[in-house]
Amino acid sequence: MSEKLGLFLFSWILSWGFTAVKQLSITYDYIVNDGVVVVTDISNINSANNNDSLYSPDQQISNEDNLQTEEQSSSCDDEEFWSATSAKLIKGGDQIYLAFPNNPLKNKIVNLNLNFIPTTMSYRSFNTSFHMHGIKTIKVSVRDEFDTIDVNLIGGLASNPIESWDVQLQALGVNNKVCFTKNVLSLAPSSFSNYVNLESFYVPGVISPADENNFDINLFGKNEIANEMEYLDYFQNIQKLKSLNKYLPEPSEAGVSMLTKTVYLDEKAKLVSDSLWYRNILHGEVVIGLFGDVKKSELEVISKIIKLLHIVAPNLDIKYSDNAEEVNLPIHIVGCEELFSQKVNQCKDRAAGTFTPPNTYGTLERGKFGYIWVDANYTPEYRQHVVVHELGHALGLGHNLCYDSVMSYSDYAPEVPFFTVLDLMQLRVLYDSKLPKPLGEKYTIQTLDLDYEKYKEFDEGEKNVCEAKQAGWSDLVEFQRGIIEIDEIYEGKK
Ligand SMILES: [Zn+2]
Structure with a gap:
């Protein structure tokens, strides 16, 4: 845990349509981008593992040494150099052959990248957000007059493939x-063979x-019969598990109060109101x-x-x-590299994870729950924390300042990879079967037969919600932490 102290979770919400209208009334961090309001919702990271950085310091130093000894006749943006630079597909499209008039280092090019940029990608649209996996940067040698690069790319879904890639040389x-x-160059999936469709991760038995x-x-x-019996057991x-719901602690005033507040990026120490009405929740399938x-x-x-x-x-x-x-x-779990940050979500030094709520005006049923992105450049433990945090947003939770x-x-809060008692108390309220959908706090209190005066005590800060942890949740926390098995919870309640 201690190695992770000092890391802060950072995520943001891209939001548009109805959600954007709601957010407009809040004076926080807005970046207006092509008419789309981008709400940045968490702040601060400082320790992405840049092990696979494109610009290794060693490489840089030796290149710069080299620069001083080479003749420095031309500059990086020299027209002659670039007009004489060529790129062509070879080996049936599976390699790109790059040729330069002289070695790029002579033109003060210290690093050279070949970027593959899907032309059909949009972070805002559910379907083309899958195309973020097609972004790729490959380092090109700056010491030679030619280089050969393997073309090996991930496309979109079979039903919605990346239509083409712009292949871009980027000199630094x-x-x-x-x-x-x-x-x-421009590449189409049909122009090379090392193309794979994007697939959902799977390991049997998990x-x-x-x-x-x-x-x-x-x-x-x-x-067949034995198989069906076994499946029926599962x-x-x-x-x-669903039947265990009736043994859970009852919805609480503190749970409702936590749901009516959140914390935004630029005022990380401040709890602010967040309406329950427009809460993003999961429903149906x-x-x-x-x-x-x-x-x-x-x-x-x-x-x-x-x-x-x-449960x-x-x-x-x-x-x-x-x-x-x-x-x-x-x-989507993708490393926040320079090109990715630039083309997808400006994650660099800003976000370790994001939840993008659904476009509520959209007609795309499949995208009705939005989507999550998590930076792959972290330790597995921290990534688990980010996954659960972003799922918390998808389920309807906001931020708080509790430990x-x-x-x-x-x-100061440890980056736990599970829903704690305080988180579960909120989920208990949001997913109570008496609530047909998120209601405002008054209706929520009324529908769940709670005490409005008690709620007010939390709401007005007379009582601290962080200290209002209900008893009765410990087995669900222990299950998530791997201390007990889910069956033990059921056996204990029978
Ligand atoms: Zn968040």
């Missing part, structure tokens, strides 16, 4: 500042079969998928959260799918 001078860029959207019961490897286990640079530990976290939600939100039909086409709540919450903005 001393200080690693971009000094020239040039589009050298997700319970009945929590998989399209589990193939033949994988049990027995006869299915009944879900029903058992939710299908999660993990995409990109995923680790098994992230699938394990999802497996636990799904089980937990069977806390039994009306939710939430599953995981290894079929990308079925996923309606994708979690003990996965949604905390407090600098």
Whole structure:
């Protein structure tokens, strides 16, 4: 835990349409971008692992040494140099051959990147957000007059492929500042063979079969009847978990109060009002998928959260799918590299994770729950924390300043990879079966038969919500922490 102290979670919400209208009334951090309001919602990171940085310091130093000894006749943006530079596809399209009139270092080019930029990508649209995985940067040698680069790219979904890539040479001078860029090729998926469709991450045996959207019961490897019996067992286990909902602590005034507040980026120490009316919540059939640079530990976290939600939100039909086409709540795990930051979400030095709420004016049913992005350049432990934090947003949670919450903005809060008592108390309110959808606080209090005066005490700060932890949640926390098995919770309640 201590190594992670000093790291802060940082995420933001891109929001538009209806949500944007709501957010406009709040005086926080707005960046108006092509008429789209971008709300940055958490701040601060300082320790992305840049192990695979494109600009290794060693390389840089030796290049600069070299620069001083080479003749320095031309500059980086020298027209003659660039007009004589050529790029062509070879080996049936699977390699790009680059030729320069002289070695780029002679033109004070210290680093040279070949960037692959999907032309159909838009971070704002659910479907083309999958194209963020097609962004790639490959380092080109600056010491030679030619270089050969392998073309090896990830496309979009089979149903919505990347239509083409712009292939761009990007030259960086001393200080690693971009000094020239040039589009050298356009690539279509049909023009090379090392192209793969984006797929949802899967490792057998992690997700319970009945929590998989399209589990193939033949994988049990027995006869048909035995397989169906086993599957039925898993299915009944879900029903058992849902039946545990009635043993949970009741919805609380403190839970409602926490839901009516949040914390924004530029005022990290300040709790502010956040209406319950427009809360993003999950409903109906939710299908999660993990995409990109995923680790098994992230699938394990999802497996636990799904089980937990069977108990806390039994009306939710939430599953995981290894079929990308079925996923309606994708979690994209991609490293926040320079080009990615520039083209996708300006994550560099700003965000470790984001939740992008659905476009409520949109007609794309599949995108009705929005999507999550998590920076792959972190330790597995911290990534798990970010995954759970962003899922918290997808489920309807805002930020708080309590010590003990996965949604905390407090600098002192440990980055836990699970929903704590305070988080569970809020989920209990949001997903109570008496609430048809998020209501304002008064209606919520009324519908859940709570005491408005008690709520006011928390709301007005007479009582501290952070200290209002209910008893009765410890087994759900222990399950998430791997201390007890989910079956033990059921056995204990029978
Ligand atoms: Zn957040």
